[in-house]
Amino acid sequence: MLSKRALMMGLAGLVIGSAAHAARAPEAAPIRFSEWTDEDPPYLFYPADKLEVQVPSAPELNRATQVGQDGRITLPLVGQVMAAFKSAPDLQAEITELYRPYLRHPEVTVFPGDTGNTRVLVGGEVRNPGWVEMPGDFDALSAALAAGGFTNAAKSKQALILRRGPDGTIMQRLIDLRSPLKGKASEAIALRRYDIVYVPKTRIAEAGTWVEQNINNIIPAGIMNWLLYSQN
Numbered sequence: 001m002l003s004k005r006a007l008m009m010g011l012a013g014l015v016i017g018s019a020a021h022a023a024r025a026p027e028a029a030p031i032r033f034s035e036w037t038d039e040d041p042p043y044l045f046y047p048a049d050k051l052e053v054q055v056p057s058a059p060e061l062n063r064a065t066q067v068g069q070d071g072r073i074t075l076p077l078v079g080q081v082m083a084a085f086k087s088a089p090d091l092q093a094e095i096t097e098l099y100r101p102y103l104r105h106p107e108v109t110v111f112p113g114d115t116g117n118t119r120v121l122v123g124g125e126v127r128n129p130g131w132v133e134m135p136g137d138f139d140a141l142s143a144a145l146a147a148g149g150f151t152n153a154a155k156s157k158q159a160l161i162l163r164r165g166p167d168g169t170i171m172q173r174l175i176d177l178r179s180p181l182k183g184k185a186s187e188a189i190a191l192r193r194y195d196i197v198y199v200p201k202t203r204i205a206e207a208g209t210w211v212e213q214n215i216n217n218i219i220p221a222g223i224m225n226w227l228l229y230s231q232n
Contacts, residue, residue: 021195042087046193047071048116051083053095054109061099064113088112120191122147124199125154140197143175150177155200161197163187194198 048070055061059171065073071084078098083091092110099106117133120143127148134146140161150156165171167209177199179186192199 042085042089043112044085045083045091045112046116046119048083050113051078051088052111054111055099055103055108056107058099058103076173079149092225094116116193118191118193119168120194121196122199123196124159125151125156125201127151137190139190140175141180142189143197144199148198148211153201156181158200159197160198160200161191162194162198164194 007181009216030079031182045067047067049067050064051067051073052064054061061076063073063075065075065171067073067083071082072080074080075082075095075098078095081091081095081098088110094109095110096106096108099108117135118137119131121130122132122143123129126144127150129147132143132146135144141157144150144156144159157176158176159175161173163171163173173189175189176186180188
């Protein structure tokens, strides 16, 4: 028969073991990268973009508005509408349905207006990682230099561009950012808004870990689905 002391120690061990097991967080599933494509998708609205919503049957509902940092616009009667990362036809169809309970024959037209700066995220072995904004188009090397340039540990010859693909998955592409600095020819890849440029230290596989650890704290609230998940 077990002594009282042995029984108590055994129970304590079970409790500690159960607590340790419960405290152990499940490992996050690795990000799966898809094959790169240069297919030019339909233009999507981004935060800071301006647009105009016209309702011919009810002109009092017409609005010139701007996509907020949370990705939404505000319209009369229907309130806030998520506009970020939607094309003009998709947003137009959604607003039409939202106005259907209020209008007999809702017809809505969405016109894109002025667009915001090209904004990309630069991470890894650069001196000032974070968002980089520039008017117009620019390439990955320009973005890395705008982020303070490379650290001494940077593996700039095998940098990565991460981009949301047409099907909602994340595409990756290797790019040589070192050769142009040495006067050698290299392909310049034009960036799209909200691309990610990652400059590794050792292994390219670290890119997925970096995105997992940093993206929650950097991408504006409400639009993280743009990168990591398919839209509903």
